[in-house]
Amino acid sequence: MTDKSLDDRALHFSGVASRLRRLDASILLWLALIAVLAFLVLNPILRLIISSLQETDTGHFTFANYRVAYGNIRHLQALVNSLELGIGVALLATLFAVPIAWAISRTDMPGKAFVRLMVFAAFVTPPYLGAIGWILLAGPNSGWLNKVWMALTGAEHGIFNIYSMTGLILVVAVTSFPYTFVFTSSALDLVSSEMEDAANILGARTLRTTLRITLPLVTPAIIGGIIISFLEAIALFGAPALIALPARFNVVSTQLWQFFEYPVRVEEAAAYAMPLLAITVLMFWLQRSLLGRKGYTSVTGKGGERRMIALGPWRWVMLGYALFVCALSVFLPMVVLLQAAFAKAWGRGFSLDNLTFHNFYYLLVEQTQAKQTILNTFVYSAVTAFAAISLTLAIAYVVSRKLVPWSNVLAFLCVAPFVVPGIVLAIGFYAAYASPPLALYGTATILILGFTTRFLPIAYTSSAAGLRSINPEMEEAVRILGGGRLLAIRKVLIPLLKKSLAGAWILVFIPATRELSAAIFLVGPNTRVISVMLFDLSEEGNFEVLSALGVILLIATVAIAAIGSKMIGRDFMLRRD
Amino acid sequence: MFTIRRRNFILGSSALVALGTGPKVSAQAAASMTPHEKELYDAAKKEGELTWYTAHSDDITSQALGRSFESLYPGIKVNVLRTTAQVAYQRITQEIKASAIQCDVLSSTDLGHSVELKAKGAFEKYIPENSSKVLDIYKGYDPDGYYFVTSAGLIGIGYNTAKVKEADAPKNWTDLLDPRWNNNIALGHPGFSGYVGTWALTLRNQYGWDFFEKLAKNNPRVGRSINDTVTMLNAGESAVAGSGPAATLLESVRKGNPLAMVYPTDGSVLIIAPSSIMKGCKHPNAARLFMEFLMSPGASQIWVDHFTESIRPEVPASKIAKPAKDLKIIRPTVAEITKGVPEVIKQWRETFGA
Numbered sequence: 001m002t003d004k005s006l007d008d009r010a011l012h013f014s015g016v017a018s019r020l021r022r023l024d025a026s027i028l029l030w031l032a033l034i035a036v037l038a039f040l041v042l043n044p045i046l047r048l049i050i051s052s053l054q055e056t057d058t059g060h061f062t063f064a065n066y067r068v069a070y071g072n073i074r075h076l077q078a079l080v081n082s083l084e085l086g087i088g089v090a091l092l093a094t095l096f097a098v099p100i101a102w103a104i105s106r107t108d109m110p111g112k113a114f115v116r117l118m119v120f121a122a123f124v125t126p127p128y129l130g131a132i133g134w135i136l137l138a139g140p141n142s143g144w145l146n147k148v149w150m151a152l153t154g155a156e157h158g159i160f161n162i163y164s165m166t167g168l169i170l171v172v173a174v175t176s177f178p179y180t181f182v183f184t185s186s187a188l189d190l191v192s193s194e195m196e197d198a199a200n201i202l203g204a205r206t207l208r209t210t211l212r213i214t215l216p217l218v219t220p221a222i223i224g225g226i227i228i229s230f231l232e233a234i235a236l237f238g239a240p241a242l243i244a245l246p247a248r249f250n251v252v253s254t255q256l257w258q259f260f261e262y263p264v265r266v267e268e269a270a271a272y273a274m275p276l277l278a279i280t281v282l283m284f285w286l287q288r289s290l291l292g293r294k295g296y297t298s299v300t301g302k303g304g305e306r307r308m309i310a311l312g313p314w315r316w317v318m319l320g321y322a323l324f325v326c327a328l329s330v331f332l333p334m335v336v337l338l339q340a341a342f343a344k345a346w347g348r349g350f351s352l353d354n355l356t357f358h359n360f361y362y363l364l365v366e367q368t369q370a371k372q373t374i375l376n377t378f379v380y381s382a383v384t385a386f387a388a389i390s391l392t393l394a395i396a397y398v399v400s401r402k403l404v405p406w407s408n409v410l411a412f413l414c415v416a417p418f419v420v421p422g423i424v425l426a427i428g429f430y431a432a433y434a435s436p437p438l439a440l441y442g443t444a445t446i447l448i449l450g451f452t453t454r455f456l457p458i459a460y461t462s463s464a465a466g467l468r469s470i471n472p473e474m475e476e477a478v479r480i481l482g483g484g485r486l487l488a489i490r491k492v493l494i495p496l497l498k499k500s501l502a503g504a505w506i507l508v509f510i511p512a513t514r515e516l517s518a519a520i521f522l523v524g525p526n527t528r529v530i531s532v533m534l535f536d537l538s539e540e541g542n543f544e545v546l547s548a549l550g551v552i553l554l555i556a557t558v559a560i561a562a563i564g565s566k567m568i569g570r571d572f573m574l575r576r577d
Numbered sequence: 578m579f580t581i582r583r584r585n586f587i588l589g590s591s592a593l594v595a596l597g598t599g600p601k602v603s604a605q606a607a608a609s610m611t612p613h614e615k616e617l618y619d620a621a622k623k624e625g626e627l628t629w630y631t632a633h634s635d636d637i638t639s640q641a642l643g644r645s646f647e648s649l650y651p652g653i654k655v656n657v658l659r660t661t662a663q664v665a666y667q668r669i670t671q672e673i674k675a676s677a678i679q680c681d682v683l684s685s686t687d688l689g690h691s692v693e694l695k696a697k698g699a700f701e702k703y704i705p706e707n708s709s710k711v712l713d714i715y716k717g718y719d720p721d722g723y724y725f726v727t728s729a730g731l732i733g734i735g736y737n738t739a740k741v742k743e744a745d746a747p748k749n750w751t752d753l754l755d756p757r758w759n760n761n762i763a764l765g766h767p768g769f770s771g772y773v774g775t776w777a778l779t780l781r782n783q784y785g786w787d788f789f790e791k792l793a794k795n796n797p798r799v800g801r802s803i804n805d806t807v808t809m810l811n812a813g814e815s816a817v818a819g820s821g822p823a824a825t826l827l828e829s830v831r832k833g834n835p836l837a838m839v840y841p842t843d844g845s846v847l848i849i850a851p852s853s854i855m856k857g858c859k860h861p862n863a864a865r866l867f868m869e870f871l872m873s874p875g876a877s878q879i880w881v882d883h884f885t886e887s888i889r890p891e892v893p894a895s896k897i898a899k900p901a902k903d904l905k906i907i908r909p910t911v912a913e914i915t916k917g918v919p920e921v922i923k924q925w926r927e928t929f930g931a
Binding site for chain 2: 074139140141142157163244245246247248249250254258260261263264266344345346347366367368369430434435436439441442521524525526536537538539540541542543545
């Protein structure tokens with residue numbers, strides 16, 4: 001053994017040692033974050049998968065749950081119905097969203113700010129509230145639209161029937177098209193006019209240019225929107241419960257609910273939920289492989305000039321279309337919901353002697369549960385938003401600064417809940433944490449944990465996007481001057497991120513206030529939230545009180561979002577700059 | 578002297594009940610509490626509240642009962658959770674599975690649930706003093722003392738008088754099969770409503786499942802709660818409520834809605850609705866006091882004010898609603914309900930599609 005090799009080994013050894021020392025702290029951090037994510041994400045999903053393979057009482061391994069869950073033609077039919085619903089919604093939402101996004105982002109259509117505001121209003125409206133609005137609008141005999149139709153034509157019967165698959169597709173599409181809109185318009189904002197100019201020079205007219213050049217460039221965003229609205233639609237519980245049941249068909253989510261009836265069959269429910277999980281994973285895989293093949297490099301940054309296309313008289317046509325979509329999604333449902341909220345009996349119509357404040361009085365004074373429920377909703381949603389943002393910010397930081405090895409695992413776990421429909425997640429949470437030792441059933445904790453998990457992907461995406469916009473050099477400056485990492489985070493990062501964090505907070509807060517499917521299996525009598533109370537009230541068809549509660553929810557949500565937007569000085573979701 | 582501890586207190590009061598030595602209750606005013614009631618009240622005040630899952634009535638009547646209890650027994654808050662019977666059952670079984678009982682008193686409308694939950698050992702045994710003072714037909718459903726009839730209601734046929742003339746209205750159940758009601762019948766869903774479950778079972782006993790196969794051809798609008806049928810009549814969505822809950826419908830008439838009730842010539846369906854205390858609940862004394870309250874004349878008066886049956890002989894029926902004793906009544910036995918309602922739910926889903 002020579003001296004040199006000894007030296008080498010010593011050097012090597014000290015290198016490993018210092019590396020180990022450094023790893024120690026970061027490994028601990030990594031382990032802590034992994035543990036939190038395992039608790040929130042992995043364990044509930046695993047528990048669900050395991051219990052789908054267990055016998056109810058003995059816990060023995062079995063495939064019987066799958067046999068029972070799929071050995072029934074009606075259960076299979078529900079699966080087919082869900083697919084039909086998802087595809088219908090995805091297509092209709094695209095039809096609604098893409099033209100509007102294009103008109104706002106690329107043309108001189110008038111009234112853009114207003115249309116954008118209405119799209120935001122559609123985003124805030126929970127689907128079940130939209131469903132109630134549409135029941136009042138298009139109930140086959142009593143809906144306002146049908147009444148108007150019958151009055152105008154003298155017909156015996158109305159022409160719209162909300163209690164149908166078409167009706168359900170419409171209701172879900174009008175509340176989920178904002179997703180596709182946001183995706184598409186933010187991509188369109190990045191496409192420069194140069195390529196369109198090239199097409200124009202070569203003789204293509206506006207329409208041809210748009211269809212052959214502009215829209216193909218943003219295909220990834222449109223596909224993203226299609227996938228999101230598809231997944232939203234198949235995972236939805238509230239709107240199908242209100243519309244599909246009277247229409248006399250089931251979808252997967254309403255069928256899942258039935259497994260919790262007398263006698264409760266959690267294991268069969270778990271087995272039945274698996275395809276929903278599989279479909280979602282498949283969709284994401286499909287998206288990746290579809291988009292992986294083509295280059296979309298023109299959507300890279302903000303370079304290039306952007307000019308608005310002059311539409312001439314067609315801009316009024318575009319505005320008309322945008323207003324039509326807004327009417328379907330916001331104006332019409334809102335008018336009838338407001339009418340019902342202030343009506344003694346909504347069927348009696350718009351007259352002064354039908355006007356009353358009693359529905360609000362009933363909710364806020366006579367009904368002892370409502371006040372608590374309203375408070376719960378906003379407290380839980382706020383806490384959820386804080387929890388999700390703090391956790392994902394920590395993770396995004398660790399990931400973007402590559403503080404630990406395999407940090408991508410953390411990122412993956414954060415976005416994984418995206419592929420778990422809310423109702424399935426709730427069943428997993430219930431299976432994992434409702435019983436002792438944790439015994440979280442009926443506590444606020446389980447709801448907040450469930451919500452936090454559900455919205456981790458949104459929070460993570462926003463936090464990571466915020467962090468990406470900040471150059472690490474600024475922190476490095478702090479550290480070169482002797483400051484620790486925590487100091488750098490506290491004094492540099494957080495102040496810089498304040499606005500985008502506030503935006504992210506609102507992005508989690510709003511969907512949390514309206515979340516029904518994750519809440520329905522996790523609430524106890526003292527932890528009810530507005531969405532669940534609306535669902536309970538809707539059993540009796542008590543539309544006046546329901547609408548009043550919905551109005552309270554919307555006003556409070558919009559007020560909080562408005563304050564938030566004011567604070568951060570921009571409409572946080574609908575525009576890029 | 579020895580100080581009375583809470584535990585002794587509870588033991589004492591239960592012993593009193595078990596022996597059935599409580600003094601006679603005559604008038605249930607707050608001022609004149611019986612010693613037993615006073616004991617329960619004192620113990621319940623320490624608990625401060627109770628949670629009541631109820632499917633007995635609509636939300637308005639349930640809230641009225643809750644408020645009445647609170648004013649009779651100041652210091653005890655009632656959390657009223659009104660849902661359909663199946664939803665209440667679903668939440669209860671979730672709580673049992675998670676060993677975290679949130680509900681104190683469960684008021685169902687499906688006797689089968691009571692039989693099932695009692696067999697599982699989910700109920701606390703408690704024989705209310707008032708249970709011996711209700712009308713004879715509501716006595717002794719569970720001699721072991723785990724569940725008691727605390728409400729009863731009638732199902733007939735309702736119609737919208739603005740759309741249907743009295744002469745044209747259905748007179749009996751089979752009239753619902755007339756094609757003229759196509760697209761114009763409202764029904765509840767047995768998969769949710771306990772009332773509708775028992776109603777469907779009763780009609781299956783009477784006419785066979787064939788009746789529902791034919792009814793489905795009339796394309797009825799199926800909601801969830803039985804009370805939804807009244808909403809559909811008021812809205813003008815349906816002309817006839819095939820499963821018409823007398824109480825909710827008459828309450829709606831009082832509000833000025835153009836509705837009327839038909840008591841079918843082939844028999845109105847009487848629903849017997851039970852209540853129980855959950856084993857392991859958090860507010861056992863408040864729960865006992867509430868059970869006494871549900872079977873008190875005061876509660877019956879509220880039921881009658883909201884057009885539901887009185888279960889106490891002292892409280893006469895309302896002038897508007899016809900009491901069960903004056904009508905032809907059809908109803909299944911408890912054993913039939915326990916076995917039959919789950920069957921009916923299954924058949925319903927096959928026939929009506931959801």
